[in-house]
Amino acid sequence: xxxxxxxxxxxxxxxxxxxxxxxxxxxxxxxxxxxxxxxxxxxxxxxxxxxxxxxxxxxxxxxxxxxxxxxxxxxxxxxxxxxxxxxxxxxxxxxxxxxxxxxxxxxxxxxxxxxxxxxxxxxxxxxxxxxxxxxxxxxxxxxxxxxxxxxxxxxxxxxxxxxxxxxxxxxxxxxxxxxxxxxxxxxxxxxxxxxxx
Amino acid sequence: xxxxxxxxxxxxxxxxxxxxxxxxxxxxxxxxxxxxxxxxxxxxxxxxxxxxxxxxxxxxxxxxxxxxxxxxxxxxxxxxxxxxxxxxxxxxxxxxxxxxxxxxxxxxxxxxxxxxxxxxxxxxxxxxxxxxxxxxxxxxxxxxxxxxxxxxxxxxxxxxxxxxxxxxxxxxxxxxxxxxxxxxxxxxxxxxxxxxxxxxxxxxxxxxxxxxxxxxxxxxxxxxxxxxxxxxxxxxxxxxxxxxxxxxxxxxxxxxxxx
Numbered sequence: 001x002x003x004x005x006x007x008x009x010x011x012x013x014x015x016x017x018x019x020x021x022x023x024x025x026x027x028x029x030x031x032x033x034x035x036x037x038x039x040x041x042x043x044x045x046x047x048x049x050x051x052x053x054x055x056x057x058x059x060x061x062x063x064x065x066x067x068x069x070x071x072x073x074x075x076x077x078x079x080x081x082x083x084x085x086x087x088x089x090x091x092x093x094x095x096x097x098x099x100x101x102x103x104x105x106x107x108x109x110x111x112x113x114x115x116x117x118x119x120x121x122x123x124x125x126x127x128x129x130x131x132x133x134x135x136x137x138x139x140x141x142x143x144x145x146x147x148x149x150x151x152x153x154x155x156x157x158x159x160x161x162x163x164x165x166x167x168x169x170x171x172x173x174x175x176x177x178x179x180x181x182x183x184x185x186x187x188x189x190x191x192x193x194x195x196x197x
Numbered sequence: 198x199x200x201x202x203x204x205x206x207x208x209x210x211x212x213x214x215x216x217x218x219x220x221x222x223x224x225x226x227x228x229x230x231x232x233x234x235x236x237x238x239x240x241x242x243x244x245x246x247x248x249x250x251x252x253x254x255x256x257x258x259x260x261x262x263x264x265x266x267x268x269x270x271x272x273x274x275x276x277x278x279x280x281x282x283x284x285x286x287x288x289x290x291x292x293x294x295x296x297x298x299x300x301x302x303x304x305x306x307x308x309x310x311x312x313x314x315x316x317x318x319x320x321x322x323x324x325x326x327x328x329x330x331x332x333x334x335x336x337x338x339x340x341x342x343x344x345x346x347x348x349x350x351x352x353x354x355x356x357x358x359x360x361x362x363x364x365x366x367x368x369x370x371x372x373x374x375x376x377x378x379x380x381x382x383x384x385x386x387x388x389x390x391x392x393x394x395x396x397x398x399x400x401x402x403x404x405x406x407x408x409x410x411x412x413x414x415x416x417x418x419x420x421x422x423x424x425x426x427x428x429x430x431x432x433x434x435x436x437x438x439x440x441x442x443x444x445x446x447x448x449x450x451x452x453x454x455x456x
Binding site: 028 | 220221223224225228229230231266267268270271273274275277281282283285286290298301305306308309310311314371372375376377379381384385387388389391392
C-alpha cells in the first residue's frame, strides 16, 4: 500500500506540482509545434512516454553500477546521452523493418526521442534518488505531463488563432507566449509558491 | 553553375531577426525558461549553444548529406555530447566555477536542442558549407541576443542585481525569476519584434536588391511561420467538420426522405 501511494505521489508531483513542460520548459518547443500539427498528437504523445520510460529505466539501472556512479557529472551526462541515442536508433531500425512505408511515423520518431524532456528524465531520477519502480512511473508521468501541456497549449493556440480582437502586434507568437505564461502561473499554484514573500 | 550564397547581413536579418529562432519559430525555449535567470548563465548557455550549432551545422553540411535522416539525427546528438560534455568537465574541474544545478543540467540538454536539429535538417544538409555556417552563426546570434536580454531583465528586475552585483533597487518582481515570468517577457519581446518587422522587412528588401546576382538558400522550410501552421491545421479540422456536417445532413435528409 505504501509503495502504491509513493508511486502515485511521484506521478502527481511530476504531472502537476512540477509539470516538466510548464515549470521547467522541458519539451516546450515540441509541445508548441504539436499545437500546429494536431494530427500527430496521439503518436507523438505515446512515443515520448515510451522513450521517457525506456531511457529513464535503463539509465536508472546503469547509474547503480559503481563504475558509472563514480563518474563526474559530465561523464554520466554522456552515458545518458549515449543510451538515448542507442534507444532511438533501435526504435528507428525496428520501425524501418516493421513499418517501412510509414514515413509519417518515422518523421515523428526523431522529435519524440531526441528532445529535452526525454533526455532530462534520467537526470531527474538521479537527483530524486528514485528506485526502479519510481523511475518507471516518473517516465510515465513525464509523458503524461507532456500530453497535458500540449493539449492545453493546442486548445489555447486554436482559440487565439481565431480571435480577431487581439491587437495586430500581439497576434501569433506574442499571444501564445503570454497564454503559456498564464498557464505556467496556474501550474505554479499547485506548488504553493508565494510571489509576494 | 557556381552556387552563390547570400551575404551575412541578409542572412542575419532573415535568420536572426525576422525569423528569430526563439521569438518567431518558438524553439530553444527550454534553457531560456528554466536556466536563464541571470546574465552569467545567459552568456554561458549562449556561447555553448552557438558553438554546438555552428559545429553541428558545418559538419552536417560537409559530411552528412548522404547519410539517412534517422541516423543523421542521432549524429547531431553525438556531436553535441562530444562538444558539451568535455567542456562541462573542463569548466567544473579546471575553472572551479560553481555552475549551479540548473546550468549543470541544462548544458548537456543543449545537445538535443530543437534549434540545432531544425537548422541542420532544414538548412545545413540542403546547402553548401558556407551557407550552413552563415545560417548557423546568424541563428546562434539571434538566439543569444534574446537569451542575453532575458537573462539581464530577469536578474535586474527579478533579483535586483546585475552580474551578481546588488543594484539596491526599491522594487523586485520575484515572478520574473520564475518560468511564467520568462514566458511573459518573451511575449512582450516577440510583440516588440513584430512591431518593428515592417521596417526590418524593408531593410531586408533593400539589402537583397543590392545583391541581385545572389541566390537565396533553401531555408524557407525552416522559417515557416508557426502561426500559419496553426491556422492551416484549424482550417483542415474545420474542413473535416464541414464535410462531417454535410454528410450528417445528407444522412438526415435521406432518412427524412425515406420517412
